[in-house]
Amino acid sequence: MDLGHDLRFGAFLPPVAEQADAVLALSGLVEDLGLDVLAFQDHPYQPGFLDTWxxxxxxxxxxHRVTLAPVVANVPLRPPAVLARSAASLDVLSHGRVELGLGAGYFLDAMASMGAPRRSALENVEALDEAIRVVRSLWEPGPPVTFEGRHYRLDGARPGPVAPHRIGIWVGSYKRRMLELTGRLADGWVPSSAYASPDELVGMTRRLDAAAVDAGRDPADVRRIYVVQGSFGRGSGFLKGPPRAWAEQLAGLALELGTSTFVVGPGQDTAGDLQRFAEEVAPAVREIVAAERGREEAPPAAQEGASDAVAVTAAHEAQRMVEEEEPVSAVGRAGQQTLVAVHAHLRQELAQLRDVVRQVAEGRRSAASARSHLNQLSMRQNYWTLGSFCAAYCRAVSVHHAIEDARMFPDVLAADASLQPVVDKLSADHEAIAGVLVDVDDALVAMIRDEDRLDAASAAVERLADVLLTHLDYEEEQLLGPIGRLSIQV
Structure with missing residues (x-):
C-alpha cells in the first residue's frame, strides 16, 4: 500500500579507514548529485572502519544540504543518553540535517570485546526499547528526567540541546520482536536487501503495521527506508539491469509496500553507479509514482476541509511548475524538488492546524480530541497541548526561513544579482511572518488556559495562513525557475 510519503534517495557508503580520501570524495559527490541521504554503517568494534560519529x-x-544518518548506530556500545546529546548537537551544527538510525547489535562477540554487556536476544530488544525512550526524553524540552529501566537509567538528567527539527529514529529490524518494537516506537524502518529481499519485506511489513495499529498508531507514521544494492547493465532479478528496470522495481515497492526512501550501497563502479542512480533512476521512480498517484482519488485528508484541498492543489501546482521547466542539471532539479517538498509539508500541516482549530471553535471537536489529533501530525514534538504543537510548527517555519536567509538567498544572488528585488521582498516577508508566528503561539497558549480566547486564536491562525500561503506561492513563482537554471542547492 502506498503511504503517500515523499520519495527520497541516498547513498550508503562503507567507512573504510584506509580509503578515507575516497570516502570523503564520494560523500561530496552524493551532495553534488542532489541525493537526499548520506548514510554509514556503525561497527565500533571494526578497527578498519572510521568511527561513524x-x-x-x-x-x-x-x-550543506544532504541528510546525515548512521544506519544504524550500535546502541550497546553507545550509551543512549550520550547518543541523544550527540545527535541533537550534530543536528544543531548541521542546521537540521540529522536522522538517527538505531540497532540492537548483532555481532555479540565483537561487541563484548569492546566492553558491551552480554545479553540475550530478548534482552537486546528490551534494551533498545529503553534506549529509544531515554533518547526521546532528552530531546523534549522540560524538567529533569528520571528513568528507571532494567538496562538504562536517568537520575535527574536535564534535556537538551534542542534540535532545530524533529529528529527521526529509524530502527533496523528483521525478526518479530524487533519489527514489533519498530511499529510501536520508531519513526522509520531500515531493512537492507542484503538481509531481506523484496518478497520477504511483505511479511515483515504486515507484522510492523499490525504492531503499530496495536499501539494506537497509524502505520504511515513509520517511514520505510530500504538499503539496496544492485548492478547496472544486462541481467535479471532485483536491481540487475538498466536504470529503467531499477526504477520500475523501486516504484513498485513505493506503491505496494509504502517504501519511500531508497539508499543505494556501493557497486563495482561506485561513483558511476551513484551518478546513474541520482540522474536516471531517482527521477524515473518519481515520475512513475507521481503518475500512479495522479490516477488515484484525492486522499481523505484532502477531503476533510477546503483548506486541505487548497494545500494539496498548491503543492501540485508547484510540482507542475517544476516539471514544466526547461531541462536542468541534477543539482538544480533536486533543489527545485526540495523546495517544493518543504513548502508542501508546511502547507499540509497548516491546513490541518486550521481545520482542527476551526472544528474546536464550531464545537465539532473537543479540546482533548484536538490535542490527540495534532499529536499525529508529522511535525509533532511529543507535546500534549495545542499551543505547544503550534510552537513546534512555528519553529519549523522559522528554521526553514532562517536557512533560506543564510544559505539559499545568498547562493541565488551570487549566481544572478538581478534577483535582488525578489530576495529583498522574500526576506521582508520572513520578518513579517516571524511576528505573526509569535502572535499565533501566544494566542493558542492563551486559548489552552482559557477557552473563551478561542476566537482570538482562530483569528491568529487565519492571519498566519494568509501571509504564509501568499509568501510560499510568490517564492515558488519567482525562484523555482532560477533554482533549476542556476543549479542552486536547497
Missing amino acids: TLLSFLAART
Missing part, C-alpha cells in the same frame, strides 16, 4: 560530524562541516 566522527565521520558524520566531519561531513556535516563539508556539506
Whole structure:
C-alpha cells in the first residue's frame, strides 16, 4: 500500500579507514548529485572502519544540504543518553540535517570485546526499547528526567540541546520482536536487501503495521527506508539491469509496500553507479509514482476541509511548475524538488492546524480530541497541548526561513544579482511572518488556559495562513525557475 510519503534517495557508503580520501570524495559527490541521504554503517568494534560519529560530524562541516544518518548506530556500545546529546548537537551544527538510525547489535562477540554487556536476544530488544525512550526524553524540552529501566537509567538528567527539527529514529529490524518494537516506537524502518529481499519485506511489513495499529498508531507514521544494492547493465532479478528496470522495481515497492526512501550501497563502479542512480533512476521512480498517484482519488485528508484541498492543489501546482521547466542539471532539479517538498509539508500541516482549530471553535471537536489529533501530525514534538504543537510548527517555519536567509538567498544572488528585488521582498516577508508566528503561539497558549480566547486564536491562525500561503506561492513563482537554471542547492 502506498503511504503517500515523499520519495527520497541516498547513498550508503562503507567507512573504510584506509580509503578515507575516497570516502570523503564520494560523500561530496552524493551532495553534488542532489541525493537526499548520506548514510554509514556503525561497527565500533571494526578497527578498519572510521568511527561513524566522527565521520558524520566531519561531513556535516563539508556539506550543506544532504541528510546525515548512521544506519544504524550500535546502541550497546553507545550509551543512549550520550547518543541523544550527540545527535541533537550534530543536528544543531548541521542546521537540521540529522536522522538517527538505531540497532540492537548483532555481532555479540565483537561487541563484548569492546566492553558491551552480554545479553540475550530478548534482552537486546528490551534494551533498545529503553534506549529509544531515554533518547526521546532528552530531546523534549522540560524538567529533569528520571528513568528507571532494567538496562538504562536517568537520575535527574536535564534535556537538551534542542534540535532545530524533529529528529527521526529509524530502527533496523528483521525478526518479530524487533519489527514489533519498530511499529510501536520508531519513526522509520531500515531493512537492507542484503538481509531481506523484496518478497520477504511483505511479511515483515504486515507484522510492523499490525504492531503499530496495536499501539494506537497509524502505520504511515513509520517511514520505510530500504538499503539496496544492485548492478547496472544486462541481467535479471532485483536491481540487475538498466536504470529503467531499477526504477520500475523501486516504484513498485513505493506503491505496494509504502517504501519511500531508497539508499543505494556501493557497486563495482561506485561513483558511476551513484551518478546513474541520482540522474536516471531517482527521477524515473518519481515520475512513475507521481503518475500512479495522479490516477488515484484525492486522499481523505484532502477531503476533510477546503483548506486541505487548497494545500494539496498548491503543492501540485508547484510540482507542475517544476516539471514544466526547461531541462536542468541534477543539482538544480533536486533543489527545485526540495523546495517544493518543504513548502508542501508546511502547507499540509497548516491546513490541518486550521481545520482542527476551526472544528474546536464550531464545537465539532473537543479540546482533548484536538490535542490527540495534532499529536499525529508529522511535525509533532511529543507535546500534549495545542499551543505547544503550534510552537513546534512555528519553529519549523522559522528554521526553514532562517536557512533560506543564510544559505539559499545568498547562493541565488551570487549566481544572478538581478534577483535582488525578489530576495529583498522574500526576506521582508520572513520578518513579517516571524511576528505573526509569535502572535499565533501566544494566542493558542492563551486559548489552552482559557477557552473563551478561542476566537482570538482562530483569528491568529487565519492571519498566519494568509501571509504564509501568499509568501510560499510568490517564492515558488519567482525562484523555482532560477533554482533549476542556476543549479542552486536547497
